[in-house]
Amino acid sequence: GENVEQHPSTLSVQEGDSAVIKCTYSDSASNYFPWYKQELGKRPQLIIDIRSNVGEKKDQRIAVTLNKTAKHFSLHITETQPEDSAVYFCAASIVGSSGSARQLTFGSGTQLTVLP
Amino acid sequence: NAGVTQTPKFQVLKTGQSMTLQCAQDMNHEYMSWYRQDPGMGLRLIHYSVGAGITDQGEVPNGYNVSRSTTEDFPLRLLSAAPSQTSVYFCASRGALSDTQYFGPGTRLTVL
Numbered sequence: 001g002e003n004v005e006q007h008p009s010t011l012s013v014q015e016g017d018s019a020v021i022k023c024t025y026s027d028s029a030s031n032y033f034p035w036y037k038q039e040l041g042k043r044p045q046l047i048i049d050i051r052s053n054v055g056e057k058k059d060q061r062i063a064v065t066l067n068k069t070a071k072h073f074s075l076h077i078t079e080t081q082p083e084d085s086a087v088y089f090c091a092a093s094i095v096g097s098s099g100s101a102r103q104l105t106f107g108s109g110t111q112l113t114v115l116p
Numbered sequence: 117n118a119g120v121t122q123t124p125k126f127q128v129l130k131t132g133q134s135m136t137l138q139c140a141q142d143m144n145h146e147y148m149s150w151y152r153q154d155p156g157m158g159l160r161l162i163h164y165s166v167g168a169g170i171t172d173q174g175e176v177p178n179g180y181n182v183s184r185s186t187t188e189d190f191p192l193r194l195l196s197a198a199p200s201q202t203s204v205y206f207c208a209s210r211g212a213l214s215d216t217q218y219f220g221p222g223t224r225l226t227v228l
Contacts, residue, residue, distance in 0.1 A: 001175075009156065032215055043206060043219040044159070088157055095215060103149060103174065104217060106158040 002027040004092050006107025013080050014115050022109045023090035024072040030092040033073045034104070035064060039089045047088075048075070051095070080114045087111050117142050122207050122218035125215040128226045129197040137192040137223050146212040149174070150182065153222075154202040159206065165190055166212075197227045198201030 003026040013019045025033075034049035050057045050064045050073065057064050061080075066073040077084055091104040123138045141148065149164040161174030166183040179201060181193040190209075194201060207220040 006158075034215070034217075043221050045219070046216055049215060103161050103164055106151075106160075108156055108158040 002030060002092055002105040004090060004105050004107045006090050006110060009108065009112060010111045012113045012115060015080060015082060017080055018110055019077045021075045021088055022107060023107050025092040026083060027040060028071065029094050032093050034091050035075050035091045036091065038089065041073040058077055082114050082116055085114045086113055120145065120207055120209050120218050120222050122220035124223060128222050128228065131197060131199060132227055133197050135194050137205055139190045139220055141209040142188065143209065144187060145209035148207065149208045151206045151208065152176065153206060154203050166213050199227045201225065202212045202227045
């Protein structure tokens with residue numbers, strides 16, 4: 001089955017700096033890669049996702065890049081703010097052309113702390 | 117829409133007790149899943165369902181049972197609770213033609 005590894009497990013940055021979280025996956029058939037943000041005591045919430053037919057996707061201060069050859073994808077947060085402090089999870093799955101999908105396999109999470 | 121709801125929010129059990137964690141969604145989603153979240157281990161899939169009457173095992177199914185008699189509800193049963201089942205449990209759902217998975221608020225379970 002799919003295996004997703006996520007690094008680093010903890011990351012501290014100064015407010016205004018950029019943060020990068022990296023994930024690798026094992027199944028070359030995986031084609032859907034979402035990122036979830038989980039604030040303390042809250043549920044995980046989808047913040048951005050990417051399919052394997054594109055190499056990069058941006059949404060305001062966050063972006064995700066995908067390298068299919070190397071089987072890794074990364075989350076980039078620019079101009080970090082204290083409210084970005086949370087645990088971030090990457091995940092991978094296979095989505096068929098009809099929309100059917102295998103279940104998500106999650107990375108172990110990254111605790112991001114933005115220092116004021 | 118209430119989205120995905122879970123009850124209870126907190127529960128303390130003694131070893132050997134049984135209980136059912138409730139999960140419901142009002143978005144008419146076909147896919148529903150149960151995850152457990154432990155420190156440093158991310159979210160691990162326990163069981164999932166692709167529609168009413170259909171369930172399957174995930175990565176860590178031992179000690180848990182599920183059923184899906186309706187589209188809306190997907191309860192998770194602990195047959196004989198063990199301390200190793202102390203965790204936060206999340207239910208999630210998504211539509212058949214959507215990538216986006218929605219999570220419930222979670223149930224924090226402690227087994228003494």
